[in-house]
Structures are given as C-alpha cells and as structure tokens.
Amino acid sequence: MATQESNERASGTGRRALLGAAVLGAGGAVLGLPGTASAAGRGHGGGKGLKGLPVPTIIGHRGASGYRPEHTLGSYQLALDMGADIVEAGDLVPTKDGHLVCRHEPEIGGTTDVADHPEFAGRKRTKVLDGVPTTGWFTEDFTLAELKTLRATERIPANRPHNTLYDGRWEIPTFEEVLRWQDEQTRKRGKQVWIYPELKHPTYFRGLGLPTEERLARLLRKHGKDGKHAPVVIQSFEPTSIRRMSALVGNPLAVLLSGATSRPWDFVAGGDPRTTADLITPAGLKEIASYAQGIGPTLDLIIPRDAAGRLTAPTTLVRDAHRAGLILHPYTLRNENPFLPAEFRRGTDADGYGDVFGAYRAYFATGIDGIFTDQPDTGLLAREDFVNN
Numbered sequence: 611m612a613t614q615e616s617n618e619r620a621s622g623t624g625r626r627a628l629l630g631a632a633v634l635g636a637g638g639a640v641l642g643l644p645g646t647a648s649a650a651g652r653g654h655g656g657g658k659g660l661k662g663l664p665v666p667t668i669i670g671h672r673g674a675s676g677y678r679p680e681h682t683l684g685s686y687q688l689a690l691d692m693g694a695d696i697v698e699a700g701d702l703v704p705t706k707d708g709h710l711v712c713r714h715e716p717e718i719g720g721t722t723d724v725a726d727h728p729e730f731a732g733r734k735r736t737k738v739l740d741g742v743p744t745t746g747w748f749t750e751d752f753t754l755a756e757l758k759t760l761r762a763t764e765r766i767p768a769n770r771p772h773n774t775l776y777d778g779r780w781e782i783p784t785f786e787e788v789l790r791w792q793d794e795q796t797r798k799r800g801k802q803v804w805i806y807p808e809l810k811h812p813t814y815f816r817g818l819g820l821p822t823e824e825r826l827a828r829l830l831r832k833h834g835k836d837g838k839h840a841p842v843v844i845q846s847f848e849p850t851s852i853r854r855m856s857a858l859v860g861n862p863l864a865v866l867l868s869g870a871t872s873r874p875w876d877f878v879a880g881g882d883p884r885t886t887a888d889l890i891t892p893a894g895l896k897e898i899a900s901y902a903q904g905i906g907p908t909l910d911l912i913i914p915r916d917a918a919g920r921l922t923a924p925t926t927l928v929r930d931a932h933r934a935g936l937i938l939h940p941y942t943l944r945n946e947n948p949f950l951p952a953e954f955r956r957g958t959d960a961d962g963y964g965d966v967f968g969a970y971r972a973y974f975a976t977g978i979d980g981i982f983t984d985q986p987d988t989g990l991l992a993r994e995d996f997v998n999n
Contacts, residue, residue: 807844
C-alpha cells in the first residue's frame with residue numbers, strides 16, 4: 611500500500627487518472643455516456659466500471675446537510691445543484707402503516723418539531739434501539755398522514771445555528787417521493803441522477819413486524835429501479851440485511867462499517883461474535899464481495915487518529931478492499947473544526963471551518979473511490995485541487 615500511495619503522490623498522471631476512474635461495477639448503460647472510466651480505473655486499482663461518475667466520487671451526505679436540515683427535499687436539491695455526484699437521499703425507516711420515510715433515525719424528536727405538537731405528547735416513550743435505551747418519538751408509532759403534519763428541523767443546531775433558519779420549511783419525505791424527485795431531476799438535467807439510500811436498523815424493524823428490505827425492493831421494482839444498471843445504491847450497517855437485499859434486487863450494494871471494535875447489530879442479535887475488525891480482514895472482505903460491490907467504512911478505518919486526534923499512518927484497508935474487488939466510499943468529512951482531525955482545525959471558533967482541503971488531500975491520497983460529505987461544494991473543489999496537482 612505504501613508503494614502504491616507514494617507512486618500516486620509522485621505522479622500527477624496517477625491523480626488525473628482517478629477522475630475518470632470506475633466506481634461501482636454497474637450501470638454504464640444507464641448513463642449512456644462515453645467515458646475513460648475503464649482505462650482510468652486501471653491506473654487507480656479500485657472498483658469496477660460505472661461510466662460517467664468521476665472518482666473520487668463526491669456523495670452528498672443526507673443531501674447538503676452542512677447547509678440545510680438533513681433528509682429534506684431542500685437538502686437533497688441543494689446537494690444536486692452544487693454538483694454532488696450522488697445524493698444520499700434516504701435513511702429509510704418505516705411508518706406504522708408501512709411507508710418508508712427518510713429520517714436519520716426512527717427517533718424523530720431531534721430532527722422534527724414533534725415536541726411542539728401537543729396532540730402527540732402521549733407518543734413519547736423509551737425503547738431499546740439496538741441495545742441502547744432511547745427516549746423520544748418513533749416513526750413506527752405514527753401513520754404517514756400524521757408524520758406529514760410535522761416539519762424537519764436541524765439535528766445539530768449547536769454546531770450549525772445557521773441551518774435553523776430553515777427549521778419548519780420542509781416536511782418528512784417518503785422514499786417514493788424521492789424516487790419521483792430523482793426521475794424529475796434526471797429529466798430536467800438531461801443526465802442520470804444517482805441516489806444512495808440506507809436501510810436503518812433493519813433487525814430492529816423486522817422484530818417489530820415491519821421488515822424494510824422487502825418494502826424497499828417492492829418500491830424499486832414498482833419504479834423500475836431494481837436492476838444492476840439502476841442508479842440506486844443501497845447501503846446498511848447490517849451485513850445480513852445487504853445479503854438479503856442481494857437476493858431481492860440487482861442493485862449495487864454496500865456494507866457500512868463502524869469502528870473496528872464494534873459489532874453490527876444483526877451479528878449481536880444472531881450470536882455472531884465477529885467485529886468490524888474481522889470484516890475488514892482479507893477473508894472478511896472477500897466474503898462481503900460475494901454479495902456486495904462496496905463498503906462504506908468510517909474514515910478512522912482508512913487513517914486512524916492518535917490520542918490527540920491527529921491522523922496516523924493509513925491502514926491497508928484500501929489496498930485489501932480493492933484486491934477483493936470492492937469500492938470504498940468512507941464517511942463523513944465535514945468542514946467544521948470539531949469533526950476534523952486535530953491538525954486541520956483552525957482558529958478559536960469551536961464550530962468554525964478548519965483546513966478541510968488539507969483533510970481531503972490526506973484521504974484522497976489513500977486511493978479511496980469516493981467520500982460522503984456534508985458540504986458537497988467543498989468536496990468538489992477539493993477533488994479538483996487533487997486531480998490537477
């Protein structure tokens with residue numbers, strides 16, 4: 611890995627090759643665009659071909675959530691307008707009557723104005739969500755009609771007070787509305803719009819009799835977006851959920867990976883003793899590649915941080931995943947100081963912007979295929995800097 615990285619850093623050609631490289635092993639026919647993806651991909655050593663999407667791919671995390679309340683059509687639209695290559699449109703959770711809606715978590719007290727609705731005061735309760743007692747209001751206790759009376763609010767107002775300007779502007783979107791928005795934007799722009807939904811807590815919801823994989827598969831089939839050339843990439847932190855999706859649809863699939871010592875909740879529930887550290891071994895990655903096309907690791911699995919919060923040496927995960935034929939879309943890079951490695955924080959404002967361009971350079975240099983970001987415009991500028999220098 612060190613040799614590969616030093617060669618890429620020393621060669622401007624190597625960096626430029628990243629821009630046209632391949633991403634997800636599906637869908638060149640979707641875009642119908644002539645491209646240099648396959649040729650450039652050979653220089654990158656990464657995943658399989660998806661013509662038309664540049665690498666490193668910039669993925670709008672929950673839309674443009676650095677500027678708008680997350681998982682709203684306003685956030686998705688801004689990410690697309692900024693030029694994001696893919697929009698993470700949808701952390702999918704079900705309603706009481708079986709609709710899939712887009713919220714960061716099933717608990718919506720922190721992302722909506724539900725607490726201001728006295729008619730729903732009695733719905734507040736404490737539940738155990740993936741082993742963690744959680745108090746609030748939960749989507750599975752509301753019908754879609756009831757959820758539509760609520761409005762979205764900024765999830766982290768202490769870090770992003772400017773986003774509170776938009777509190778109350780947008781309702782909670784259903785995933786079916788997102789699919790229609792995707793089609794509408796594709797027609798308007800004359801090129802395919804890609805989305806990257808996530809199945810949230812599928813084991814939890816299956817236990818409630820609200821299995822989300824089958825609901826998602828039905829929606830994708832209904833809208834003709836269930837094949838290997840479909841512009842919808844599906845992700846989940848639960849490997850068994852992604853394996854289940856691989857039997858239901860042909861879409862590109864990605865397994866999300868948290869900290870090395872963590873265990874996916876489906877493993878905990880099923881008695882599987884493995885941790886994320888086991889999944890990112892060559893053997894673990896080979897197993898993932900048997901049913902998925904990519905992984906979404908936390909950035910600390912790519913470059914760990916020391917006790918002071920500074921970046922250390924990169925791991926071998928990029929090299930090992932590429933050898934297994936997997937692409938890597940790590941998460942999440944944000945502009946604000948608290949979220950950046952210590953050496954890239956700047957100034958005295960705790961929530962001011964740091965040297966995020968320096969952080970992008972460090973992560974791009976590892977050979978990752980893309981990155982989730984709350985500020986897609988910054989990510990696009992960072993990619994431009996990287997491939998041209």
